[in-house]
Amino acid sequence: xxxxxxxxxxxxxxxxxxxxxxxxxxxxxxxxxxxxxxxxxxxxxxxxxxxxxxxxxxxxxxxxxxxxxxxxxxxxxxxxxxxxxxxxxxxxxxxxxxxxxxxxxxxxxxxxxxxxxxxxxxxxxxxxxxxxxxxxxxxxxxxxxxxxxxxxxxxxxxxxxxxxxxxxxxxxxxxxxxxxxxxxxxxxxxxxxxxxxxxxxxxxxxxxxxxxxxxxxxxxxxxxxxxxxxxxxxxxxxxxxxxxxxxxxxxxxxxxxxxxxxxxxxxxxxxxxxx
DNA sequence: TAAGTATGTTAAG
DNA sequence: TTAACCTACTTAC
Numbered sequence: 016x017x018x019x020x021x022x023x024x025x026x027x028x029x030x031x032x033x034x035x036x037x038x039x040x041x042x043x044x045x046x047x048x049x050x051x052x053x054x055x056x057x058x059x060x061x062x063x064x065x066x067x068x069x070x071x072x073x074x075x076x077x078x079x080x081x082x083x084x085x086x087x088x089x090x091x092x093x094x095x096x097x098x099x100x101x102x103x104x105x106x107x108x109x110x111x112x113x114x115x116x117x118x119x120x121x122x123x124x125x126x127x128x129x130x131x132x133x134x135x136x137x138x139x140x141x142x143x144x145x146x147x148x149x150x151x152x153x154x155x156x157x158x159x160x161x162x163x164x165x166x167x168x169x170x171x172x173x174x175x176x177x178x179x180x181x182x183x184x185x186x187x188x189x190x191x192x193x194x195x196x197x198x199x200x201x202x203x204x205x206x207x208x209x210x211x212x213x214x215x216x217x218x219x220x221x222x223x224x225x226x227x228x229x230x231x232x233x234x235x236x237x238x239x240x241x242x243x244x245x246x247x248x249x250x251x252x253x254x255x256x257x258x259x260x261x262x263x264x265x266x267x268x269x270x271x272x273x274x275x276x277x278x279x280x281x282x283x284x285x286x287x288x289x290x
Numbered sequence: 291t292a293a294g295t296a297t298g299t300t301a302a303g
Numbered sequence: 304t305t306a307a308c309c310t311a312c313t314t315a316c
Contacts, residue, residue, distance in 0.1 A: 018297055066298075084298045085310050102309065118309055120299045169299090176297050223297070252297085274298090 017082040019174020020217030022063040023142050025088050027218070028114075029061035029070060035109040042099040042106060043117070049124040050105060053078070058107075065137050065173025075127050078105070083120030090114050138171040141210035142218070148207035155195045155203060162198055163191030164272055166206075175210060178252045181277040182225040183209055185251045190284050191276055224248045226260075251277040 036057050039050035056072040063069075070078040080086070091097060091113040099106055105116040116122065125133075139146040151171060158165070165171055166180040175183070184191050187205055189198070198206075217223050226246040243260075250260055254277065255268040264281040280286050 021297080081299065083300080083308065084296065085308055086298090087310055089310095120308065178297050180297095275296095 017066055017084070017086065018176035018179055018214070018217070018223065019063070019065050019140060019142055020214045020223065022066050022068050022082070022174070023214075023218045024221065026061040026063040026068060028088070028090060029058075031111050032058045032107070032109060032114075033060065034058070035111065038108045040099065040106045040108075042101055042103045046105050046122050049078075053124065063140075064134055064143065065140050065169055066176070067133060067137065067173075069130060077125050077127070077130050079121060079123050079125045079130065079133065080116065080119050081121035083118070086116065086119035088114055088116055136170055137173040138169060140173045141207065141214050142174060148203055152200060152203060155198070156200075158195035160195050161192045162189060162195055163276055165195055167272070167274065172210070174214060177274055177276075178223050178249060179210065179213055179225075181252045182249055183213065185277075185279055185283060186225065188282050188284070191271070191278055192285070222248070226250055251279055253277065 034057060036055050037053075039054045041047040041050045053072055053076060056074070056076060058070065058072055060071045061068065062071070066081060068080040068082075070080070072078070082088075093110070093112045095113065096108070100115065100117065102117045103115045104119060104122050107114050139148065139151055154171070155165070160168075163180065163184065166175050166183065167177065183189075183206060186209060187202070189202070189206075213223075213225055216225075216227065226249060247254075251266050254266040256265050258264065259266055259279040259282060262279065262281045264279055266277060267280050267285070268275055268277050270276075278285060
């Protein structure tokens with residue numbers, strides 16, 4: 016489930032290993048040399064930037080991980096020592112437990128210089144307290160990119176993926192095709208605040224759930240529409256053809272820059288503009 | 291039980 | 304542009 020909230024949660028989980036000397040192996044083989052070199056080094060900290068994870072070991076050694084679509088961390092309790100799965104890229108063992116990483120797009124041992132390069136190509140992250148939409152506004156107010164593309168562009172905003180993109184635009188009633196420069200500064204601030212709120216909530220609850228009672232869609236509910244007693248995880252994501260919770264119009268889906276984009280054509284004013 | 295699909299990115303061609 | 308990564312969940316049979 017790799018959007019930014021998941022990576023932040025994984026970074027938090029790694030803090031259990033802080034100051035421990037780990038035994039690292041790579042049953043799958045593609046990280047064997049690096050695992051052997053790091054074994055016995057003290058793990059010092061974990062950091063998330065967007066969907067990228069950095070595991071720091073003493074002497075400024077970093078493991079850079081990107082889960083991609085299939086990558087998973089599997090945590091084992093203290094004392095549990097299951098047989099290593101042959102697909103495990105990285106296995107880390109110490110007294111407090113064990114973790115296995117499988118299927119990542121990226122798992123590499125990097126220097127501080129390379130880490131800096133990776134940060135430099137990533138945009139502002141709603142989960143990083145030091146980041147602000149203010150630094151991106153000058154570019155946004157000149158850009159003709161559709162906002163639906165911008166929210167997914169990791170070099171501009173890091174951590175939002177296909178689920179949060181669809182949900183943020185729906186919750187604020189924004190047409191995904193509208194140009195960045197046609198979105199007001201106030202609306203960018205609202206998008207940023209909502210991103211922070213939704214991703215933080217994802218870190219807390221452990222999965223993406225945008226449909227909490229505290230975060231209703233801003234669209235006014237007609238009196239004839241009743242929300243289901245048990246709300247699903249999302250308002251529009253993966254709900255093609257089902258009625259919008261706000262206006263009952265069927266949710267639509269199109270291919271958009273090689274990814275699927277879900278939206279309510281009515282609440283997000285798609286018909287009255289272009290598609 | 292099998293088949294299909296997905297919250298993503300990289301590198302080969 | 305396409306294949307690779309090779310998990311976990313949902314749906315079909």
